[in-house]
Amino acid sequence: MDKEAFQTDLVQWFQEEQRDLPWRKNNDPYKVWVSEVMLQQTRVDTVIPYYNRFLEKFPTIEAFANADEESILKIWEGLGYYSRVRNLHTAVKEVVADYGGKVPDKKEEISKLKGVGPYTAGAVLSIAYGKPIPAVDGNVMRVLSRILLITDDIARPASRKTFEIAAKGLMYHENPSYFNQALMELGALICTPTSPACLLCPVREHCQAFSKGVQDQLPVKTRKKNTKHEDLLAVVLKNKEGKILINKRPEKGLLANLWEFPNLKVVPLLDKWEILQDFLATEYSIDAVIEHAAFTEVQHVFTHLTWKIDAYEGRVMSGNIKGHESLRFVTEEELEEFAFPVSHQKIWRAYKERAR
DNA sequence: TAGTCGTGGAG
DNA sequence: TCTCCAAGACT
Numbered sequence: 547m548d549k550e551a552f553q554t555d556l557v558q559w560f561q562e563e564q565r566d567l568p569w570r571k572n573n574d575p576y577k578v579w580v581s582e583v584m585l586q587q588t589r590v591d592t593v594i595p596y597y598n599r600f601l602e603k604f605p606t607i608e609a610f611a612n613a614d615e616e617s618i619l620k621i622w623e624g625l626g627y628y629s630r631v632r633n634l635h636t637a638v639k640e641v642v643a644d645y646g647g648k649v650p651d652k653k654e655e656i657s658k659l660k661g662v663g664p665y666t667a668g669a670v671l672s673i674a675y676g677k678p679i680p681a682v683d684g685n686v687m688r689v690l691s692r693i694l695l696i697t698d699d700i701a702r703p704a705s706r707k708t709f710e711i712a713a714k715g716l717m718y719h720e721n722p723s724y725f726n727q728a729l730m731e732l733g734a735l736i737c738t739p740t741s742p743a744c745l746l747c748p749v750r751e752h753c754q755a756f757s758k759g760v761q762d763q764l765p766v767k768t769r770k771k772n773t774k775h776e777d778l779l780a781v782v783l784k785n786k787e788g789k790i791l792i793n794k795r796p797e798k799g800l801l802a803n804l805w806e807f808p809n810l811k812v813v814p815l816l817d818k819w820e821i822l823q824d825f826l827a828t829e830y831s832i833d834a835v836i837e838h839a840a841f842t843e844v845q846h847v848f849t850h851l852t853w854k855i856d857a858y859e860g861r862v863m864s865g866n867i868k869g870h871e872s873l874r875f876v877t878e879e880e881l882e883e884f885a886f887p888v889s890h891q892k893i894w895r896a897y898k899e900r901a902r
Numbered sequence: 903t904a905g906t907c908g909t910g911g912a913g
Numbered sequence: 914t915c916t917c918c919a920a921g922a923c924t
Contacts, residue, residue, distance in 0.1 A: 581920090582920070583921095584920090585919080585920040585921095586919085586920065586921045586922075587907090587908085587909090587918090587919055587920080587921060587922095588908090588909080588910095588919060588920080589909090589910075589911070589918095589919050589920095590919085590920080591910095591911085592909075592910070592911085592919085593920090624908090624909075624910095625908080625909075626907080626908025626909045626910090627907055627908055627909085627921085627922090628907085628908080629907065629922085629923080630907095630921090630922085633922080633923090660922095660923095661921090661922065661923085662922085663921060663922045663923085664921090664922090665920075665921060665922085666920090666921075666922085669920075681920080683919090683920045683921075684918095684919070684920075684921085685919085685920065686920090702903085703903070703904085704903085727920095730920055731920095733920090734919090734920080739917090739918080739919095740912095740913080740917095769904090772905095799906085799907085800906080800907065800908090801907085801908080802907090846908095846909095847908090847909085848907080848908060848909085849906085849907070849908065849909090849918090850905075850906070850907080851906095851907095851908095887908080887909095888908075888909065888910090889908095903924105904924100905923105905924085906922100906923080906924080907921105907922090907923090909918105909919100910918105910919105911917105911918085911919095912916100912917090912918085913915105913916090913917090913918105
C-alpha cells in the first residue's frame with residue numbers, strides 16, 4: 547500500500563472531522579493520563595461528565611496526589627472498574643515523589659507505573675509528548691485488521707504484538723499524536739464493529755478488507771463468557787438513633803473498598819428474613835428485627851456475574867459493632883458521602899421510595 | 903493464558 | 914429481553 551497517502555488521508559480526515567472532546571483542549575500529560583484511564587473500556591459519552599468533575603476537583607497532579615482514598619472513590623462512583631482510580635492514585639503519588647510531579651516521558655519509566663499498560667503508555671507518550679509509540683486499543687486492532695487483512699484473533703492477548711508491529715510500521719512520524727488518535731477516532735466513528743461506514747471512510751482506497759468485501763468478517767474475535775448468577779440478601783438496618791448500618795468491602799476483589807449495605811450470599815429458594823437475622827447475630831453480634839417481606843429486588847449485571855439482591859428493612863434491637871472495623875452507623879445525610887456500587891445505590895433509592 | 907474487574911448503551 | 918459490548922490492566 548501507499549503508506550504516505552494512507553497517513554495523510556487519515557490524519558487530514560482527523561483534523562477535519564474529530565469530535566470536540568474536553569480532553570482534546572490541551573496536551574497536559576496529567577490530564578491526558580486521567581482521560582486515558584477513564585476511557586479504558588468505557589464509552590466517551592459516559593466519561594465526559596466524570597472527566598470534567600474530576601479535573602474540577604483535582605486540577606493538578608499534586609491536588610490528586612494529596613487526596614484521600616474515600617474522595618477519589620467517591621468521584622469515581624458509578625464509573626466502574628474501581629481499581630483504575632486506586633492504581634492511578636498510587637501512580638500519581640509515585641510521580642510526585644520520584645519524578646518531581648512530571649509524568650515520565652520514557653516508555654520504560656511510565657510503563658512501571660500502576661495501571662499503565664502498553665495502550666495507556668503509548669497514548670500518553672504520543673499525545674502529551676509526541677513520541678512515535680503505538681497506542682493499540684480495541685479500535686486500532688479492528689481498524690488495522692481490516693486495512694491490512696490481519697486475521698489474528700484480537701481476543702487473544704498474544705495478538706496485540708502483531709498489531710503493535712503493524713501500527714509501528716504505519717506510524718506517521720510528523721505527528722504521532724494525531725496518527726494514534728486518528729486510528730481510534732476512525733474506529734469509533736467509521737470503522738465500527740458492526741456495519742462499518744466504508745463509503746464514508748477516508749482510507750477505504752487503502753483498505754484490503756474493503757477491496758475484498760470482507761470488512762464484516764473482521765476482526766476475528768473469539769471468546770465466550772460464562773455468566774454466573776448469585777443470589778444475595780441485603781438489609782437496610784436502622785438503629786434507635788435513626789442511623790443506617792453500612793459496611794466497607796474488602797480491599798481486594800470485586801468493588802474493592804466501596805461501601806454497601808450488609809449482605810450475604812444465599813442458596814436460591816432458601817432466602818428468607820430469618821437468614822438475615824441469623825447472619826447479623828452470628829457475623830456481627832447484632833440483634834435485629836427484620837421485616838418479613840423484601841421491600842425491593844435488585845437485579846444487577848456485571849461483565850461475568852449477575853446479582854439478584856433481595857433487600858429487607860430492619861431495626862437494631864441491641865448489639866455493638868465495636869470490633870467490626872468495616873461497619874459504621876451513619877445518618878442518611880452522611881451516607882451520601884460514601885462511594886456505593888450502583889447495585890446498592892438501587893437499594894438505597896428503593897428504600898427511600900418504598901411504600902409504608 | 904484465561905479469568906477478573908463495572909456500567910449503561912446499542913442493536 | 915438479550916447479547917455484546919467500549920480508548921485495558923492485572924493476576
